[in-house]
Structure formats: structure tokens, C-alpha cells
Amino acid sequence: MSLWIAVHLPLLQLEAFRPNWLGEAPAVVFERDRVSAVSARARAAGVHEGMRRGGAQLLCPHAHWHERDPLRETALLDEAALALLQYTPQVTLAEDACVLLDVGASLRLFGGIRALCRKVRITIARLGLSAVLSCGVTAAGAWMLARYGYVRTVRATSMRRRLDRLPVALLTAARPYLEWLHGLGVRRLGELRRLPRAGLQRRCGKAVLETMDQAYGEALELHNWVEAPPSFCARAELPDRIDHTDILATYAQRLLAQLAGWLAARQLAVKQLRLLLEHERGRQAVPPTELVLALSVPAWQEEHLHALIKEKLSRSSLPAPAIAMSLAAGALEAMEPASELLFPEPGGSAEDHHRLIELLVARLGPEQVLQAAPRADHRPEVANRWCGVMQDAGALSAPLPADAGRLPPRPLWLLDEPVPLRLQRHKPWYRTPLEFASPPERIEAGWWEGRPVTRDYFTVHDAHHVYYWIFRQWTGGEQPDQEPQWFLHGLFG
Incomplete structure (x- = not known):
């Protein structure tokens, strides 16, 4: 079933484009020296639609005056229609500055009609505008309800009852015949529907019956959908x-x-x-x-x-x-x-x-947020480099060997320069004596660059159970009379 949201933008707001003026100061829009739209305060001062410019200025001299600009109105309506395409691809423009949305297929996506109307209002507010919203099962019905006032209805029977109470003047095609209709005592749509259709068609033409039938869902509606431009x-x-x-x-x-x-x-x-x-x-x-x-x-x-x-x-x-x-x-x-997992990750997607x-x-700058670009090298100080997070780390790093995951644990914090350790009783010392917690891991590399490295890495802990990563540096061959050098290279989290 189709469900329509009608977004009616007041003409005065489109011309002034300052919604706060509608309540703070009188505002009047002229079209060919005639009043086309007035604010509540200007109406309270006696200004009404159709009045000449001189009379309006005499009654309300301190009001904000605006000349109607159809190009400006069209531009603002196009902006609103483009913004509302995020809720449904079926958006069309109607008379009297109204945007119509067919949201029948979007209700479940946005959480129902109430939540969707709330989102539409937020989008209109971000455009700097305010609107009168209405809902109906037909586009013409929602359009007429929005021009009369905010009414939200999702059932055909209730919409028909509300349409019966609307004034006949809302039908654009019936405006030239209002005097004749009022003379017959017909002032509401419900009374208009009770008139003989053949006589009404001979007197007023087919347009009145077609518009009324479309509003009540008794005739098909054709629309020209708004299309997004190829570039933005x-x-x-x-x-x-x-x-x-x-x-x-x-x-x-x-x-x-x-x-x-x-x-x-x-x-x-x-x-x-x-x-x-x-x-x-x-x-x-x-x-x-x-x-x-x-x-x-x-x-x-x-x-x-x-x-x-x-x-x-x-x-x-x-x-x-x-x-x-x-x-x-x-x-x-x-x-x-977007894909929804049955059991989403607790840390977020x-x-x-x-x-x-x-x-x-955006807050710190691209040079302050870095990511790791690992390299296929056993030397810890060469096995990684840091690059900007916006760069492609895969293009800067070499592929790792297949057995890289079977290496012994590595610390999260690697020092820029290894710190020399002193020996006491043939044990490395860092604040307290260090106790070995892992067997040695021999790393021999760098010979192809002319800087050979021969180290034995150990995982150790101190008296406070803080774990470190240290290595024993060999400067030459393993000789019994030569004491190796010990260095602190990393800390475990």
C-alpha cells in the first residue's frame, strides 16, 4: 500500500528565507503590487492577500517587504526535494510549494511513520526551513491535508473523513467556480461529492472531478519523479x-x-x-x-x-x-x-x-595519526615502519612469510634505542634482578647490508612481575672469556 508524506513549505518563508521573521516581525510578500502572502502579525494588523501595496504599507509600515521571486522559490524547492531523496527515490513536486514523498516502501527501514516524519522535519530544518507535514494514502489527499494543516493519517477511511471536512477552495480547479458553489451552499469537499457528477462536470469541467477522485483514491495518479543530477x-x-x-x-x-x-x-x-x-x-x-x-x-x-x-x-x-x-x-x-551480524562485535563494526x-x-591532522606498515625482516627495529593512516600501508610494506604467525610473542612497546643493562651476579639488572621466562630466540640478520646482527632475545620479568623483552648482543664469535652485552629493547603490556 502506498503512503505519502506531503511537505508544504510556506510561500512567505521561501521568499524571506528567514523563518524567525514569521514570529518576530510582520512580513509581507508582493506579486505585481498585490499582497501574495502575509505573516501572522501582518494579518493581525489588517493586511490580507490581494490587498494593494499602498494599503498594506499604510496598515503595517514597519513590516519586512519582499518581492516574489519564482526562480528563488524553484531553487529552494529543488534543494528540499534533493535532500529528501535520502528517504525514498519517489519524490515529486506539487503545486503551492509542496514536496510529495511516496514512503510506503521506506517505513520499515526508518522505523515507522512517526520516526520517518521526525527525520523529514530534521532534514527540512537543516535546510534552514520549516514545513507543514501531512500523511495520506494518496498523493493528492496528503497534499490537500498539508495545505490545510498538519494531519497524519495512514488509513483510507479516516483520510476520506478528514477530506470531507476540508474547504472546497483547496481544489485549485474549483477556485474559478467558488462563488457559484457557495451560492449552492457547497463549502466543503464532502458536500461537493454529493452533487450530481454529470451536472458538475458540465458546469465546472473534468478537472474538478479528476482532482477530487485522485484525492479520494478513486482515480490513478501520475507523477514526474525528481531525478538526481549526474554530479553534485x-x-x-x-x-x-x-x-x-x-x-x-x-x-x-x-x-x-x-x-x-x-x-x-x-x-x-x-x-x-x-x-x-x-x-x-x-x-x-x-x-x-x-x-x-x-x-x-x-x-x-x-x-x-x-x-x-x-x-x-x-x-x-x-x-x-x-x-x-x-x-x-x-x-x-x-x-x-550495510550488513547486520547476528552477534555484533562488542567493540563496534x-x-x-x-x-x-x-x-x-580531521581533528589532529593526517601527519599525527599513523599506522604500521610491516616488513619481512627479523630485526625488530627494521621489521616495521610508520606511515600516515590515509596512505595505503599494503603498497609500502612487503608481504610477510607464511610462518610469521608462529614467531614468539613480541612486545607492544618497542624502544627507539635499546637501553644497556648492567650485570650483577651474572644476571641482567633493570631496577631489580631480571628472571628469565622464556627460552632464547636467536636472530641473525643484516649480513647482506654489511651490518650483521647476532642477538639472543629473552622474555624476562622483574620482582614486580613487569615483563620486558631483552637481548644478548654478541660482538664476535661465542668465546668463553668474552662477556656478552645485554640491552632492554621492549616492554610487554
């Missing part, structure tokens, strides 16, 4: 000159919400993001600042990407305040579906580990 690059104008990175990270959520919808629609994951901060133009122009965010593994989660961008911005210094920002996605790969590494890289 979004831009946002900032309301003022901003140099605080925390505020910039908040505005970056508007771009990341669109990116999340685009990645979900294209079934892609991103490995590199480019955030471009634009500064002052004109005579005092400052070149834009480009921030490149590289990820170790492809990601598409909006919260994770926002955390990385926030850390990246906090570590960056801006030459001048930013007036706009743009976001571009690069190094795209196919999205890997591999994705959680990669997210932690990327967050540390």
Missing part, C-alpha cells in the same frame, strides 16, 4: 559576513543534507569533499579558501560527514569573513549495503573504526 555541486549564500567556524559548520549542514539525498539517490559513497569558502568581492577581493576533506573509506552518512567538516573548519584559519560557500563531491564509489580514524585525522 551545491552553493549557499550566507546571510552576513561570517568568520566563526562553528557558524559556518552549521550552514554547511544545508549543503550536506542535499549531498546525503544525492548520494542515496545515486547509490554512491564519497571519498573526498571540497568545501569552497568565498570571501569579499570587488576592489577588496580575497581569493576563496578551499578545504579538502579526504576520507579513508567511502562514506555517505550525513552526521559523520558533518562531524568531519566541523573538525576541519575548527582547525582552519580564514583570511577574511566568508559570504558564501559551495560543496563538491569527488572520488565517488558504489555504496556498499569496521565502519565505526573507520569513522573514528577519520575524525581523529
Whole structure:
């Protein structure tokens, strides 16, 4: 069964793009010198739709005035539709600034209709907007309920009862005939449905009956689905000159919400993001600042990407305040579906580990987070090298022999330089006498480099049961009259 969510964005909000104005100060939108939309405070002052500009300015002189810009409205609606693609691939645009989502196949994935509506509201809020949400089993029915007010219904019978109570003026095709319908005493959709269909069609045409039948689920609905563009690059104008990175990270959520919808629609994951901060133009122009965010593994989660961008911005210094920002996605790969284990690991999944590494890289820098690149060499100081965690350790390391796993235990902490140990009563001494806990392990290597090494390694412990890794260095052949040298090389955890 289909279930639709209608997201209605008020016209006044699309033009002003400052939701807080709707409650703090009167706001009016004009179209050809006529009032097209008003806020609650402006309506309380006597301003209403259809009023001329002079009368509205006389009644509410301190209001914020806006000219209707269809291109701006279309751009904001396209941004909202692109961001909402992360919840369903079936998204379409409707009249009166409304976005429709067919979420019948997405309810189980997002935890039900209540949780899904909550996520949709959060996404709309990250775009800097607020919306009226409604649910219905038909697209036209959900669209009409959203324009009238927030109602959530998932059953056809209850939706029909609510539609019967809606005013006839919500039907766009019936607006030219409102005076005639009101003269007949028809003011609600339920009363309109009781009229003879043949006479209503002769008087008002087929459009009224078709729209009404589609809302009640008695006729098929056809939609033009929103398609994600082949590449992603979004831009946002900032309301003022901003140099605080925390505020910039908040505005970056508007771009990341669109990116999340685009990645979900294209079934892609991103490995590199480019955030471009634009500064002052004109005579005092400052070149834009480009921030490149590289990820170790492809990601598409909006919260994770926002955390990385926030850390990246906090570590960056801006030459001048930013007036706009743009976001571009690069190094795209196919999205890997998430796999749920029957018994998940207590330490988290591999994705959680990669997210932690990327967050540390964004916070500390790529040169401060290292990983091991082992080499096929028996000498401990040569058997490993450290490289950046964003580099490919497999390309820098040599393949290990098959029997590497059968070697004796190695300490987690290896000293940069071995520490000489003194002997007392023919035993090595480090703070306390050291007792041997393992047989010797002979390592002879380095002869091919002209620096031969001959050592016997032991695992020992002191009086406090702290375990160390020491070796006996032979400078020449084993001679009875020659005392070997002892060194501390590692500590066990």
C-alpha cells in the first residue's frame, strides 16, 4: 500500500528565507503590487492577500517587504526535494510549494511513520526551513491535508473523513467556480461529492472531478519523479559576513543534507569533499579558501560527514569573513549495503573504526595519526615502519612469510634505542634482578647490508612481575672469556 508524506513549505518563508521573521516581525510578500502572502502579525494588523501595496504599507509600515521571486522559490524547492531523496527515490513536486514523498516502501527501514516524519522535519530544518507535514494514502489527499494543516493519517477511511471536512477552495480547479458553489451552499469537499457528477462536470469541467477522485483514491495518479543530477555541486549564500567556524559548520549542514539525498539517490559513497569558502568581492577581493576533506573509506552518512567538516573548519584559519560557500563531491564509489551480524562485535563494526580514524585525522591532522606498515625482516627495529593512516600501508610494506604467525610473542612497546643493562651476579639488572621466562630466540640478520646482527632475545620479568623483552648482543664469535652485552629493547603490556 502506498503512503505519502506531503511537505508544504510556506510561500512567505521561501521568499524571506528567514523563518524567525514569521514570529518576530510582520512580513509581507508582493506579486505585481498585490499582497501574495502575509505573516501572522501582518494579518493581525489588517493586511490580507490581494490587498494593494499602498494599503498594506499604510496598515503595517514597519513590516519586512519582499518581492516574489519564482526562480528563488524553484531553487529552494529543488534543494528540499534533493535532500529528501535520502528517504525514498519517489519524490515529486506539487503545486503551492509542496514536496510529495511516496514512503510506503521506506517505513520499515526508518522505523515507522512517526520516526520517518521526525527525520523529514530534521532534514527540512537543516535546510534552514520549516514545513507543514501531512500523511495520506494518496498523493493528492496528503497534499490537500498539508495545505490545510498538519494531519497524519495512514488509513483510507479516516483520510476520506478528514477530506470531507476540508474547504472546497483547496481544489485549485474549483477556485474559478467558488462563488457559484457557495451560492449552492457547497463549502466543503464532502458536500461537493454529493452533487450530481454529470451536472458538475458540465458546469465546472473534468478537472474538478479528476482532482477530487485522485484525492479520494478513486482515480490513478501520475507523477514526474525528481531525478538526481549526474554530479553534485551545491552553493549557499550566507546571510552576513561570517568568520566563526562553528557558524559556518552549521550552514554547511544545508549543503550536506542535499549531498546525503544525492548520494542515496545515486547509490554512491564519497571519498573526498571540497568545501569552497568565498570571501569579499570587488576592489577588496580575497581569493576563496578551499578545504579538502579526504576520507579513508567511502562514506555517505550525513552526521559523520558533518562531524568531519566541523573538525576541519575548527582547525582552519580564514583570511577574511566568508559570504558564501559551495560543496563538491569527488572520488565517488558504489555504496556498499550495510550488513547486520547476528552477534555484533562488542567493540563496534569496521565502519565505526573507520569513522573514528577519520575524525581523529580531521581533528589532529593526517601527519599525527599513523599506522604500521610491516616488513619481512627479523630485526625488530627494521621489521616495521610508520606511515600516515590515509596512505595505503599494503603498497609500502612487503608481504610477510607464511610462518610469521608462529614467531614468539613480541612486545607492544618497542624502544627507539635499546637501553644497556648492567650485570650483577651474572644476571641482567633493570631496577631489580631480571628472571628469565622464556627460552632464547636467536636472530641473525643484516649480513647482506654489511651490518650483521647476532642477538639472543629473552622474555624476562622483574620482582614486580613487569615483563620486558631483552637481548644478548654478541660482538664476535661465542668465546668463553668474552662477556656478552645485554640491552632492554621492549616492554610487554
